[in-house]
Amino acid sequence: MRGYVPTYSIISPAKLAEALDMLAQDNGAWKPFAGGTDLMVLLEAGRLPHKNYVNIWNLKELRGIEVTDNQITLGGLTTYTEVQNHPVLQQEFPMLCQAAKETGGIAIQNRGTLGGNIVNASPAADSPPALLAYDAELELVSKAGARRIPYSGFHSGYKQMDIRPEELLRAINLPRRTKGLTHYYRKVGTRKAQAISKVCFAAVAGVKDGEIDHVRIVLGSVAPIPLRCFKTEKVLHGQPLNGQTIAAAKQSLVDEISPIDDIRSTKDYRLQVSLNLLEDFLSHLR
Ligand SMILES: Cc1cc2nc3c(=O)[nH]c(=O)nc-3n(C[C@H](O)[C@H](O)[C@H](O)COP(=O)(O)OP(=O)(O)OC[C@H]3O[C@@H](n4cnc5c(N)ncnc54)[C@H](O)[C@@H]3O)c2cc1C
Numbered sequence: 001m002r003g004y005v006p007t008y009s010i011i012s013p014a015k016l017a018e019a020l021d022m023l024a025q026d027n028g029a030w031k032p033f034a035g036g037t038d039l040m041v042l043l044e045a046g047r048l049p050h051k052n053y054v055n056i057w058n059l060k061e062l063r064g065i066e067v068t069d070n071q072i073t074l075g076g077l078t079t080y081t082e083v084q085n086h087p088v089l090q091q092e093f094p095m096l097c098q099a100a101k102e103t104g105g106i107a108i109q110n111r112g113t114l115g116g117n118i119v120n121a122s123p124a125a126d127s128p129p130a131l132l133a134y135d136a137e138l139e140l141v142s143k144a145g146a147r148r149i150p151y152s153g154f155h156s157g158y159k160q161m162d163i164r165p166e167e168l169l170r171a172i173n174l175p176r177r178t179k180g181l182t183h184y185y186r187k188v189g190t191r192k193a194q195a196i197s198k199v200c201f202a203a204v205a206g207v208k209d210g211e212i213d214h215v216r217i218v219l220g221s222v223a224p225i226p227l228r229c230f231k232t233e234k235v236l237h238g239q240p241l242n243g244q245t246i247a248a249a250k251q252s253l254v255d256e257i258s259p260i261d262d263i264r265s266t267k268d269y270r271l272q273v274s275l276n277l278l279e280d281f282l283s284h285l286r
Contacts, residue, residue, distance in 0.1 A: 001046045010053040016061040020143045022054045028165030032056050034077055035111040038120045062170055071176055076115025076169040092178050095130040095185035095202050102126060102187045105194055115169040121159045126187055128226035129202035129218040139171040155225035181206045181214060184281040188273055197221045198265035201277040207285050212236045222257040222270050231256050246282050250275050
């Protein structure tokens with residue numbers, strides 16, 4: 001049953017400093033509200049947990065995509081539509097554009113944000129695998145100042161992450177080091193649009209002097225968090241691309257992921273699809 005709207009408060013500060021003041025008050029009583037695409041579902045289901053929200057949608061400090069020589073900085077409020085339309089992202093970060101294209105429908109793409117997708121912390125979310133494979137770094141900001149952390153260390157358990165109640169995810173930084181790499185992204189779901197992933201796979205790698213190089217593999221929906229597969233990457237790094245290497249990587253992936261049976265799929269299906277995608281990715285390496 002829908003939550004009773006008059007029991008909730010929402011304020012709309014015009015400036016980042018005002019928003020951070022609110023978030024710092026009353027021991028985490030106020031929560032950020034960005035596009036609202038996850039939060040409104042909870043409201044409709046009568047499961048919206050907190051009562052007080054800070055609408056951050058109007059904060060210019062969390063908007064925009066900035067390109068420098070070494071990195072691209074995406075404001076936390078960057079929408080999926082903005083991702084898809086950006087020429088440098090299309091050229092250098094195609095997996096992120098593909099994830100954005102396959103997220104929800106057009107209305108969700110216009111309103112849902114990358115920051116909301118990351119902090120909502122669903123293991124089945126579609127942009128985290130691409131962001132993790134691109135070695136993203138997060139910029140968090142609070143009244144006390146800003147801090148930067150590797151995205152790969154952000155999610156620590158189901159819906160657990162390295163963000164404090166008084167912090168906002170201000171931006172996501174992507175290092176521009178994707179030249180020459182093979183990019184491979186697959187969202188496996190019941191249908192193309194409006195489906196939550198059964199398995200999501202994002203990976204990049206290069207081959208240098210016959211050896212696998214710069215390999216980063218990430219899976220969604222097969223663990224309590226979007227999972228960067230460091231152990232399997234290690235098995236592949238510096239190895240020649242042959243049947244033995246592929247077999248060793250597949251064995252490592254079996255040990256590294258922990259898929260479950262749930263309403264969307266089964267453990268066995270998820271495991272088999274993950275192994276098939278790993279093999280297909282490796283067969284695409286050049
Ligand atoms: C019909 C439908 C289809 C969907 N399809 C997909 C899909 O295919 N793939 C997918 O991955 N997701 C999907 N989603 C989920 C959702 O759209 C995304 O997770 C979206 O990116 C959330 O962003 P938002 O700005 O709307 O977040 P909100 O709902 O505003 O917030 C989500 C959470 O993040 C926090 N938060 C938001 N922004 C910040 C910030 N900058 N700093 C700190 N905390 C913040 C909020 O407090 C809240 O806890 C779908 C949702 C719907 C309703």
